[in-house]
Amino acid sequence: MPPERLFADVRTITAEGEYRLGDRDSKEDGVRLAMEQAKRNALEQVASYLESITVVRDLDITQDEIRSYTAGVVLILNQKAALRLDHQTIVVHVTLTAQVDTDEVVQALAAVKQHEEARGELLALQQEVDQLHLELNAANRALATATTSEQVRTSSSRREQLLSRAQSNAMVAQAWTDWIVSRFLASPYASNGGLPRVQALIAEARQLNPDNPHLYAVEQAVTKQPPAPPRPPTPPVPHTVPFLPRMPSYQVVPRPPAASESPDSRPADPSTGLPPATRRLENGPQIYSPRDDPQDGRQSQRWPQRSGPGSPGALNGGTEE
Numbered sequence: 651m652p653p654e655r656l657f658a659d660v661r662t663i664t665a666e667g668e669y670r671l672g673d674r675d676s677k678e679d680g681v682r683l684a685m686e687q688a689k690r691n692a693l694e695q696v697a698s699y700l701e702s703i704t705v706v707r708d709l710d711i712t713q714d715e716i717r718s719y720t721a722g723v724v725l726i727l728n729q730k731a732a733l734r735l736d737h738q739t740i741v742v743h744v745t746l747t748a749q750v751d752t753d754e755v756v757q758a759l760a761a762v763k764q765h766e767e768a769r770g771e772l773l774a775l776q777q778e779v780d781q782l783h784l785e786l787n788a789a790n791r792a793l794a795t796a797t798t799s800e801q802v803r804t805s806s807s808r809r810e811q812l813l814s815r816a817q818s819n820a821m822v823a824q825a826w827t828d829w830i831v832s833r834f835l836a837s838p839y840a841s842n843g844g845l846p847r848v849q850a851l852i853a854e855a856r857q858l859n860p861d862n863p864h865l866y867a868v869e870q871a872v873t874k875q876p877p878a879p880p881r882p883p884t885p886p887v888p889h890t891v892p893f894l895p896r897m898p899s900y901q902v903v904p905r906p907p908a909a910s911e912s913p914d915s916r917p918a919d920p921s922t923g924l925p926p927a928t929r930r931l932e933n934g935p936q937i938y939s940p941r942d943d944p945q946d947g948r949q950s951q952r953w954p955q956r957s958g959p960g961s962p963g964a965l966n967g968g969t970e971e
Contacts, residue, residue, distance in 0.1 A: 659752035665692035680742035718776035818859035825851040
């Protein structure tokens with residue numbers, strides 16, 4: 651771990667939430683509502699703590715903005731639900747333990763503040779979530795005071811829609827902050843899971859509310875990735891390049907005279923009129939002469955004879971046949 655991270659301020663937060671079940675509430679409804687309250691309480695604690703840090707104050711950011719921007723960097727370590735009885739009323743109690751890395755949060759806040767689209771979306775999402783929770787409380791009261799089956803059905807359906815919309819917006823907000831952390835900070839210490847986690851949050855948000863109007867913006871931002879930089883050329887791996895055999899090289903050198911003859915007594919090459927030459931290969935010199943080559947010797951016997959003075963065929967006045 652780098653030295654600058656040895657004394658990073660990592661805070662553990664414990665938040666609670668509870669819901670008192672009514673006659674028309676199920677246990678599952680109570681757990682969802684109590685969990686939602688515990689998460690909101692955890693974000694409030696994180697926002698209050700960060701607001702007191704000098705480096706965050708220097709960013710000139712409000713507590714509402716801190717609550718809007720930090721959802722993706724609050725790591726939930728554990729959550730558990732329990733039931734208890736309070737004067738004939740069942741109470742669902744949820745305890746949530748979360749962890750927040752101060753350095754990571756500060757970097758995320760600064761990055762979000764510089765990203766205009768993400769900043770606008772996160773603020774709008776937080777405002778809608780706050781409004782949805784106010785309507786959710788009203789729906790809970792309406793369900794508790796419903797007197798007819800129609801009123802119960804309508805109030806229950808309304809509450810379910812509001813809760814799904816609020817949770818969907820919260821997941822979209824977390825997808826934004828997770829994307830900012832993984833995309834622009836590229837921090838190896840980020841515990842948000844990177845791009846796969848962002849895509850999973852978007853899928854969960856769509857499942858909760860397929861008509862969420864904020865899904866399009868975050869999907870466009872995530873998919874508009876810049877092209878990857880060109881990769882440098884890769885050198886060939888040894889033993890993968892086909893081996894090309896080395897061709898022999900030739901060098902023409904004068905033929906050394908034999909012991910029994912002098913250089914002037916050697917016959918000239920009939921084709922060039924020059925003394926015989928030596929052909930030198932890489933594995934040593936080899937004497938090359940038409941007289942020593944059987945093939946060349948046979949060819950020399952088939953050379954045409956010229957007629958005329960001085961030719962072999964004109965000796966003694968003879969003619970070539």
